[in-house]
Amino acid sequence: MSATTDPPKDGFQLSQLIYDTRYRSMTIQIVALVLFLLGVGWLLNNAAQNLAALGKPLSFGFLGEAAGYDINQKLIEYNNQMSHGRAALVGVLNTLLVAVLGCILATVLGVVIGVLRLSNNWVVARLMTVYIESFRNVPVLLWIVLTMAIFIETFPAPRAFRGENASASMSLWDSVALTNRGLYIPKPEMYAGSTAVIVVFLLSIIGIFVFGTWSRKRQEATGQILPNFWIKLAIFFVPTLLVYFILGRPIGLELPELKGFNFQGGIYMRNSLIALTLALGLYTAAFVAENVRAGIMAVSKGQSEAAFALGLSPNRTMNLIILPQALRVIIPPLISQYLNLTKNSSLAIAVGYMDVTGTLGGITLNQTGKEMECLLILMAIYLAISLIISSVMNWYNESVKLRER
Amino acid sequence: MKKTTFFGAVAAATMTAGFAAAGTLDDVKAKGFLQCGVSTGLAGFSAADANGNWDGFDVAVCRAVAAAVLGDPQAVKFTPTTGKTRFTALASGEIDMLARNTTWTFSRDVDLKFTFIGVNYYDGQGFMVPKELGVSSAKDLDGATVCIQTGTTTELNLADFFRSNNISYEPVPIETNAEAQQQYLAGACDVYTTDASGLAATRATFENPDAHALLPEIISKEPLGPLVRHGDDQWADIGRWTLNALIAAEELGITSANVKESAMAAGNNPEINRLLGTEGNLGEQLGLSADFAKNAIAAGGNYGEIFARHIGESTPIGLARGLNAQWTDGGLIYSPPFR
Numbered sequence: 250m251s252a253t254t255d256p257p258k259d260g261f262q263l264s265q266l267i268y269d270t271r272y273r274s275m276t277i278q279i280v281a282l283v284l285f286l287l288g289v290g291w292l293l294n295n296a297a298q299n300l301a302a303l304g305k306p307l308s309f310g311f312l313g314e315a316a317g318y319d320i321n322q323k324l325i326e327y328n329n330q331m332s333h334g335r336a337a338l339v340g341v342l343n344t345l346l347v348a349v350l351g352c353i354l355a356t357v358l359g360v361v362i363g364v365l366r367l368s369n370n371w372v373v374a375r376l377m378t379v380y381i382e383s384f385r386n387v388p389v390l391l392w393i394v395l396t397m398a399i400f401i402e403t404f405p406a407p408r409a410f411r412g413e414n415a416s417a418s419m420s421l422w423d424s425v426a427l428t429n430r431g432l433y434i435p436k437p438e439m440y441a442g443s444t445a446v447i448v449v450f451l452l453s454i455i456g457i458f459v460f461g462t463w464s465r466k467r468q469e470a471t472g473q474i475l476p477n478f479w480i481k482l483a484i485f486f487v488p489t490l491l492v493y494f495i496l497g498r499p500i501g502l503e504l505p506e507l508k509g510f511n512f513q514g515g516i517y518m519r520n521s522l523i524a525l526t527l528a529l530g531l532y533t534a535a536f537v538a539e540n541v542r543a544g545i546m547a548v549s550k551g552q553s554e555a556a557f558a559l560g561l562s563p564n565r566t567m568n569l570i571i572l573p574q575a576l577r578v579i580i581p582p583l584i585s586q587y588l589n590l591t592k593n594s595s596l597a598i599a600v601g602y603m604d605v606t607g608t609l610g611g612i613t614l615n616q617t618g619k620e621m622e623c624l625l626i627l628m629a630i631y632l633a634i635s636l637i638i639s640s641v642m643n644w645y646n647e648s649v650k651l652r653e654r
Numbered sequence: 655m656k657k658t659t660f661f662g663a664v665a666a667a668t669m670t671a672g673f674a675a676a677g678t679l680d681d682v683k684a685k686g687f688l689q690c691g692v693s694t695g696l697a698g699f700s701a702a703d704a705n706g707n708w709d710g711f712d713v714a715v716c717r718a719v720a721a722a723v724l725g726d727p728q729a730v731k732f733t734p735t736t737g738k739t740r741f742t743a744l745a746s747g748e749i750d751m752l753a754r755n756t757t758w759t760f761s762r763d764v765d766l767k768f769t770f771i772g773v774n775y776y777d778g779q780g781f782m783v784p785k786e787l788g789v790s791s792a793k794d795l796d797g798a799t800v801c802i803q804t805g806t807t808t809e810l811n812l813a814d815f816f817r818s819n820n821i822s823y824e825p826v827p828i829e830t831n832a833e834a835q836q837q838y839l840a841g842a843c844d845v846y847t848t849d850a851s852g853l854a855a856t857r858a859t860f861e862n863p864d865a866h867a868l869l870p871e872i873i874s875k876e877p878l879g880p881l882v883r884h885g886d887d888q889w890a891d892i893g894r895w896t897l898n899a900l901i902a903a904e905e906l907g908i909t910s911a912n913v914k915e916s917a918m919a920a921g922n923n924p925e926i927n928r929l930l931g932t933e934g935n936l937g938e939q940l941g942l943s944a945d946f947a948k949n950a951i952a953a954g955g956n957y958g959e960i961f962a963r964h965i966g967e968s969t970p971i972g973l974a975r976g977l978n979a980q981w982t983d984g985g986l987i988y989s990p991p992f993r
Contacts, residue, residue: 318810319809319823319825321826405841407841509796510787510797521826601826601837612804614738620745
């Protein structure tokens with residue numbers, strides 16, 4: 250029997266939590282976390298207690314009560330007997346509408362301006378610089394208010410269109426009316442047989458994609474390039490127009506007409522929607538343009554020189570070599586510009602556009618007095634919209650980014 | 655050690671902040687001025703002049719309360735509020751009272767937890783249209799574009815009016831009176847609707863007031879009055895009885911001209927004596943000095959004087975007393991007795 254003695258084991262001592270470098274950082278983190286949670290808990294408790302003291306406990310029942318107010322622009326059925334929740338939904342859709350329109354405008358304008366700023370033409374490049382600097386450096390609220398003021402003061406009121414010697418008249422063969430209340434454009438009217446036209450149109454769009462794939466395969470196999478653009482354009486127009494005329498023009502136009510105080514019929518784009526979209530789009534385009542410029546400049550000059558050496562035309566160099574590489578730099582900051590535009594759309598009430606801040610965060614909040622609840626819901630809505638936009642854009646970014654192998 | 659005292663001070667500060675809501679009177683006395691919420695600018699009711707001095711019918715109520723509480727009608731700081739921000743400002747304690755042509759309604763009183771301390775103007779919602787439109791009744795407004803200030807009872811009344819008459823309209827929500835005016839004058843809306851007094855005030859500032867007409871329909875009852883938060887009855891009483899003092903003073907014939915003289919010594923009208931503090935202890939019961947009513951009246955005159963100076967028939971706004979005459983003259987303005 251041999252007696253061996255183990256080396257004395259170190260017992261764990263509490264002081265090690267502070268003095269032992271193995272544990273110290275974890276100790277500090279845990280203490281900080283506990284303090285942080287306590288702070289958050291105190292704030293929440295404080296808010297709940299104060300609300301209870303005011304006799305206003307948190308409750309979301311008001312969302313089901315009748316709203317009692319009207320909304321001018323509604324994309325879904327709504328009247329003043331419907332609930333506050335429904336009014337909020339109408340507002341959310343209005344927010345999404347202006348955000349989508351604004352993002353499209355900002356992207357198109359931004360790309361054009363960003364490319365033009367790199368132009369060799371001195372005047373064009375300087376003009377774009379002036380545009381970018383003046384839009385970037387003035388608060389967007391001022392642009393929104395200014396756009397609306399110009400809109401209201403420049404265009405004629407509907408009553409100017411009335412009478413024998415009217416001071417204003419409709420444009421484009423009496424189909425479009427531009428007033429200071431907004432733009433009235435014709436609305437398509439469907440008669441019997443219109444479905445066939447729409448089906449053919451959708452089929453020809455699918456046809457364009459099929460043709461594109463086939464043409465690319467053919468090019469890869471034979472090296473021959475077809476006049477893709479013209480063929481696609483023909484597929485887009487010819488079958489639809491043929492069916493349209495063969496079936497005896499089953500789609501007509503409902504023209505706006507001055508009746509009573511306003512134009513009736515057609516599609517009505519309100520001045521607030523137009524002003525807000527323009528202001529947000531023009532403002533954000535300045536930022537997008539800078540992103541585009543940065544993206545293009547990030548592609549090394551050797552790339553275009555190599556393309557030219559291979560005999561590619563400047564157009565193809567831009568489309569096949571420069572832009573695909575520039576996109577990798579452009580997309581990530583573009584995501585945050587889209588988010589900014591969406592969040593900036595909450596300034597809509599400045600021009601009387603009923604977005605979700607105007608309905609839920611404005612009239613509903615005011616009529617029900619549920620500030621805390623309305624603002625919490627409002628924040629959750631904007632958070633959800635922003636997260637959706639960024640996940641969609643991140644997915645797109647994944648698909649264009651450099652494949653590293 | 656120093657840190658401990660610091661945290662102690664922070665804790666104490668938060669505690670006092672938490673409990674301060676209980677005693678608005680002590681609060682106002684401690685800071686030495688009254689924080690009063692008014693509108694962002696409505697001629698005659700509350701508007702700032704070129705030097706930043708606020709004046710108007712609603713402002714006069716604030717000044718009277720400041721005079722009653724602090725003895726100085728100038729000890730008021732004004733917070734301009736929009737229709738949308740006013741209730742939050744009052745509920746959060748940012749302002750001590752709100753005098754911003756606010757309609758007394760059930761839900762604001764009960765659900766929003768405010769106490770209306772009286773009515774200083776009986777109003778109703780009306781419509782203003784350019785005369786060239788040739789509209790003579792609000793029922794002819796089918797399909798019209800209507801400018802409304804958001805966050806008011808107006809938009810609810812309007813929805814009810816058009817629904818009950820089964821006619822359609824296009825609402826244009828506007829944040830402030832100035833923006834509504836711009837849109838209306840440019841023809842971006844056919845009609846501007848708000849309280850009839852507000853319409854008269856707005857029309858008075860137009861370049862050509864005669865080109866615009868108020869339609870005969872008054873579609874709602876809008877008793878406008880100052881309000882305070884629920885739960886501080888003493889403060890509500892102070893506001894209520896200061897306003898009543900102004901009204902009683904007109905009834906009793908006390909004006910800014912003779913109030914000093916009447917308050918020198920007790921006269922032979924006991925109600926005047928009690929009001930002005932030469933008899934009894936009404937001021938003390940409110941937690942104020944005995945001459946609180948005298949100070950309030952001296953600040954801007956009695957109710958009738960305030961009305962005449964800011965919105966009466968001799969002003970550009972030109973409102974007749976109408977419903978707002980004393981009850982003795984067939985109006986609704988009536989103060990409970992001072993006893």
